[in-house]
Amino acid sequence: MRNLSLLLLALFAGFAQAMPTSQQFLTALDATAGQSGGSEKSLRLARIDNGVERDSRNFKVLDNGKGASLVEFLDPAERGQKVLSTQTEMWFLGGGSRRAIKVPPISRLFGDASLGDIARLNLAQDYQIAATAAEGEGREASWRLNLDARSEAATYSKVTIWLRQSDLEPLRAHYFLASGKHGKSAEFVRNRRVGAAWSSEEWLLAEPGENQRRTRLTIEAVRAKEVPDAWFTPRYLEMQR
Structure with missing residues (x-):
């Protein structure tokens, strides 16, 4: 995800032998998720109501691999709109505007997705591991990582991520606002094994306790650029105007 968010959460299999506790682990998450070099991602957001897709939006995300990304809106009604995320700020440029305005990453983009979910979710840069714990048993055993924001530019104040212990496949995540409120949850529903890593290609975003209305985020294509x-x-x- 760099963005979404956990837009591409991938993990080294070597970490599966022990509970991840170091900051270097977050660097590995970002690096194996395509953060070490420039990339172009095709991304789709869709609103789901009672299992039926109601509406969708398409985006292109350019990432320089150095802490900055540029989101372009592709649908005709929104074409020309862009979101820029740097290491310290986020800017929005409207389709008919000549001036970019500064916006908070938590600003709603579409459905349950915020601007920061697709433009900024850099774990190593913005977060530090505050606590870890083991949960469940057998096939249900998982690691829980509690992350605290260490940058004012972070999209969320806290993030909790669950990984399956046996192979570190990403399972789900909770995102918390500055007020401490549980803002939204993510369920990783389609992960692909890439060598010794996982790439999360589709997940569902929802408000806490919401079972019928969700937002599906899909990474449809990624290429180095x-x-x-x-x-x-x-x-x-x-x-560019």
């Missing part, structure tokens, strides 16, 4: 650093500035966004 080196993008000039100059693209990741508010000034560059405004110059």
